[in-house]
Amino acid sequence: SRKPIxxxxxxxxxxxxxxxxxxxxxxxxxxxxxxxxxxxLSGHFFRNKxxxxxxxRKRCNVNPARGPFHFRAPSRMLWKAxxxxxxxxxxxxxxxxxxxxVYEGIPPPFDRQKRLVVPIALRQLCLRPDRKYCSVDRxxxxxxxxxxDVVNNLEAKRKIKARLSYLxxxxxxxxxxxxxVAVADSIKPQNEVLKQYGxxxxxxxxxxxxxxxxxxxxxxxxxxxQDLYLAAKAERKASRLEAKKLGKVVKRKSKAKAKAKPTxxxx
Numbered sequence: 471s472r473k474p475i476x477x478x479x480x481x482x483x484x485x486x487x488x489x490x491x492x493x494x495x496x497x498x499x500x501x502x503x504x505x506x507x508x509x510x511l512s513g514h515f516f517r518n519k520x521x522x523x524x525x526x527r528k529r530c531n532v533n534p535a536r537g538p539f540h541f542r543a544p545s546r547m548l549w550k551a552x553x554x555x556x557x558x559x560x561x562x563x564x565x566x567x568x569x570x571x572v573y574e575g576i577p578p579p580f581d582r583q584k585r586l587v588v589p590i591a592l593r594q595l596c597l598r599p600d601r602k603y604c605s606v607d608r609x610x611x612x613x614x615x616x617x618x619d620v621v622n623n624l625e626a627k628r629k630i631k632a633r634l635s636y637l638x639x640x641x642x643x644x645x646x647x648x649x650x651v652a653v654a655d656s657i658k659p660q661n662e663v664l665k666q667y668g669x670x671x672x673x674x675x676x677x678x679x680x681x682x683x684x685x686x687x688x689x690x691x692x693x694x695x696q697d698l699y700l701a702a703k704a705e706r707k708a709s710r711l712e713a714k715k716l717g718k719v720v721k722r723k724s725k726a727k728a729k730a731k732p733t734x735x736x737x
Contacts, residue, residue: 474500474571478585480508484551484606486591492555495566502571504580506545507607507621510593514602518609526613542615544606545572574621581628668710 475494479487487509491501511518530536541547549572557563573580589595593603611618 472499474502474569476580476583476585477501477503478576478587479503479505479548481593482509482588482591483593483596484509484511484548486596487588488548488551489555490588490591491570492552492566495552495569496556496562498569500569500571502573502580503545503548504573504576504585505625506548506572507574507605507610507618509544509548509606510603511606511609512593512597512601512603515604515608517602518604519612522609522613542610542613543574543617544610544615545574547606547610548572574617575625576628581632665709666713668706668713 477487477491487503491503494501526540528538529540530538541550549570552570553567556566558567576585597603607615607618607621
């Protein structure tokens with residue numbers, strides 16, 4: 471019933487990420503891992519390739535179709551690592567694996583959702599700087615994965631599309647800012663009424679905005695926006711305290727009237 475956890479696999483160590491994901495799906499959370507081709511392995515490339523080739527030799531002599539099955543896709547490599555950390559032959563383990571989804575790249579609708587990282591599984595935080603490492607997509611490509619170029623092309627298109635979307639959003643934000651500052655004087659009476667009840671209004675933008683040096687720098691920078699935010703926060707807090715004090719005064723007056731009013735009938 472809860473929203474699934476969306477993890478960006480780029481820069482994570484495969485085994486450490488698998489251990490964290492296995493714990494989450496066993497506790498009932500739904501997990502989605504994207505960009506599995508950018509997962510990383512400790513040890514240089516040749517060492518990991520030799521290990522995988524030795525793993526490929528382990529099969530059933532009578533009928534290899536019986537298993538074990540050797541997945542070449544990076545997403546399935548991660549899935550099998552997680553399966554090994556879950557009691558997958560029990561109902562509990564099978565239900566846990568149903569809560570897991572793994573993908574190469576970032577397919578829709580996940581390309582428009584916020585992605586998270588797992589700090590205890592990041593390669594830059596786990597390995598020493600002088601240690602060797604390699605990417606999973608290179609190993610997978612060397613042992614038979616056929617879709618490395620396809621995934622790279624789709625990811626390049628997605629990044630271009632995301633960049634254009636971000637620039638459009640940034641442009642709209644700038645226009646909205648200018649419009650709010652332009653109408654601040656005309657809605658001043660309404661803002662004064664709203665301020666009495668502790669609502670945050672756009673009046674603070676006009677009040678605390680610094681004069682622009684040129685037409686291109688009409689929108690304040692990061693430091694200016696932070697100052698505006700802190701000033702608005704302080705103003706909102708002061709108005710709420712004032713409203714709270716006013717409410718206490720009204721309560722005291724009502725209590726005083728109730729005490730002054732005679733409760734019983736005169737003889």
